[in-house]
Amino acid sequence: MNHEHVHDESHEGHADAQPGGLASERRPGELAFTIVLVAFSGFLLWEAYGISGFEALSGPGAIPMATTFVMLVSAVILLFKAARLKLTADETFMVDITPPLVLVLAAFLVVYGLLLKPLGFLPTSALFLVASIKILARRSWGFTITVGLGSLLLIYLIFRIVFSVLIPAGIIPEAEIIQFFRNLFAGGA
Amino acid sequence: MKKFVIGAVSALSLMTSAAIAQDYPTKEIQGIIQWGAGGSTDTVMRAVTPHAEDVLGGTVVMQNMTGGVGAIALNHVANEDADGYKLLMGAENPLLYKVMGLGDKDYSDFVPINILARGTAILVANNDAPFDDYAGMMAYIAENPGELRIGSTGPGGLPSVVTAMIETVEGELDVISIPYDGDGPALTALQGGAIDVMPAVLGASIEAIKAGNMKPLAIMDTTANEYLPGVPAVTDFNEGFATYLPWGPFFGVFVKQGTDEAIVSKLQGAYAEAATNQDFVDLMASRGFTLMNISGDEAQSFLTKWQQGTSWLLQDAGLTKASPEEFGIARPGE
């Protein structure tokens, strides 16, 4: 077995029209993923049956049952196909599917989701951008903070000021600050 | 000493609440519109609010939050602080949530700022329908059971209430009820012949009626309408409807129960003045809506009466999921 790992990008899919995956071998984790799909489809089919059963062709559960049935059948076929394939020898789950960087960024996103409401949009996003740019780029703190906060400011201006999207304020009373500036301009005009 | 502390604290809280109301609004007020962009509720709210902003001296950012027949928006506002910075801009639907099993909150969790306007229902038919008025439609249904296709917008929507009213007055109707997700798509389908008859709000159909793209059968009111003279009131065909009329959907602005009274009255003042703006009055007239502009006790008793009448009408027609009794909604006249 060749232990020197060569990363082959063709498995990842460059665009949606060229999906990844291997045609003749099974990628690590593929079998488990397919099993999850089968279980999930079965569960949804059961749920869909519970909506209105076989009450009427026009029932609210008719199309959900039909589609979840298609999901289940196709997932079962895919499971058989996946089970017949040989596991590929030159890929491992932790390297090719979920390398450390992906796990770290995914963890960042989870933390972001948890902090968004209590802390508010601006501090959470600043932390997220600075931390992830630092980890990915490994450049100086000066670069990291300038790029991170600069782009955050731009996004904030577009969404908050131009499009009036009321993002969670959290600990910074940004709505009051904006109003203050509005009054200032209104007073000056 | 104790008395003094209590006195001081209450004085302080009074002062701060007065101060809060005085400064209000210190930031943008958010207006959550229960229905999608471009719909009747949306148009009414976007037309009146800028005038209210002028009176308030603040900004109201309006956002559409759709889903669950408006329940998503209602619950969203109900779960926020009662600080006067979230307005609920809605229609009549929440008053039926409890009996229709759509949620456990309704406008009783809110304070009405202003009930702006009321709509009138009208029965319209496709131009090729083999009848020209309400009596003709009833005769057609009697002769062709199970053939007439009536549009609906789901249980609790205006068409279902109108249909319930007709069934209460005339007895069971053997028709096909075809559901649409709003009166706009249903009226489009009516013009294309996918449905034959549609109970709709006057404002949504008035332009198409004037252009001759659909024909009016009867106004669901006790008198003919000034915007559409010549179309008979449904009571001209059957006096029995008088018990339930006038009835119609409405639009209102609300804040969460528990909002500082001074803020409530400031908002009420702003919307009351905004609703008298000539542009808004003209817009309401052109859409066939009856301007109401009521608040306070008057609005509250309007809501109570509306909820009682409509809930029991639906209950008696067997369309509810739970009896109005369970929620302490009294039968009208009791």
Added chain:
Amino acid sequence: MDAFLAFFTIFTHLELLLLVGLGTFAGVYVGAIPGLSVTMAVSILISFTFSWDVLPAISLMIGIYMGGVYGGSRTAILLNIPGAPSAIATALDGYPMAQRGEAGEAIGTTTVMSFFGGLIGIGVLALLAPFVSDFALKFQPRDYMLLAVLGILLVGSLSSGSLIKGIFAGAFGIAIGAVGMDPLTFTERFTFDIPLMRGGINFIAVMIGMFGVSEALMQLHHVNKDAVRQQINRIVPSFGTIKKYLPLSLQTSSLGVIIGALPGTGGDIAALMAYDHAKRVTKNPERPFGEGAMEGLVAPETANNAAVGGAFIPMMTLGIPGDAVTAIMIGALFIHGLNPGPMLMIEKPDMFWFIVGALVCANFFMLLFGLTGIKLFTKIVEMPRAVLIPLILLLSIVGAYAVNNSITDVYWMLGFGVIGYMMRHYGYPLGPVILGVILSRLLDDNWRRAIISEREDLGRFFHGIFTSPLSLVLFMAVVLIFVSQTPLWTKFRKKESS
């Protein structure tokens, strides 16, 4: 004939001309940023332009609309993240081109073709509006259902890997679209008694997660690889190129106008159908579809811009919105004291011609802004990935939040990002998922309406199909496309089992 002179109003009033230009410019960026939608921008403009006169307000809105529909293609080509649902098909061949360093050429062609499609749409609006709206009204629930089935058959051309994986993805999408309270009967579907799920899953959140987050996570695999250098010397396609795609773009533009004019379907479905059409009629593409075929760019971009003119057709002739944006514009016209409806064309024909003029004008601005500033845009993809990836993630979060001001949507978006990431790794195409979500309601609602109209009688349902010429044509198309995919299917099966 005097009314027709209103067509020139926009060109003779500098202020209006500038507003259309400004709107188009802003629209390109609104369209390019996932989560900022034209619908949202136009809603905000209603409040913003409240005190204005009606003409400047409409000019600005039309500019945003035109620019926005076009702008969605930018991020689709450069980042594989469609800025709007109508640009999903554009990513299929646009992104592979950007990966070869041909982003400039891709954007240039897209721009010229969008312009062309836009003009066709406006032309049909100006000349044939009453006929088209009559035709659009003829569509019964049965026909909308057949149209949805036709759309679902596109799964075949959107999944170039394993067809079964594509079918799974498509069905999954339809199921996602059914989540929430059923709008017809208020029955809860797949809500698991969680009140927040009653509102359903916002499909923009699904799209941003599936394309934005999963793409960002995918890029993490090669953070340190240099970005592809983009050559931007060939932007404007040669006349020969345009001439070559002329027949195709005429077909896909006509498709776009009709789908756009139907109330209930819009540019997103039009673009996907056009992509499928291109794949079907193009015998020998210079490059295979999915690897950077020009036809794969031309078709969806002509169709979605032609759909703009189409959407105005029922709006101007009947007061019926052709899509979400025209629905808001109808509201805006009301607020400005006009009565959009069937009488508008008769009472105020000058308004019609003014709008046509503004659309033409916006179309030219789109061409102008589309062909300039490409350098700036391509710089985005040349940014170091270490900076680009966190930015894409943050933009995805803000975008998903902005759609409905809901943190729940952000969680959905992240969840679908992870699902999309795993699906990509195991060779599941993501396009069919979005296709399923888009078509879910169209299929479900209209199937139920159709079968209720026939009193639950399948015999009567099929009798209806065979006695209505329109239904019959659609039904034949469904059968034809289904059959044409069958040998393909066996080919795929062979490929998979080998």
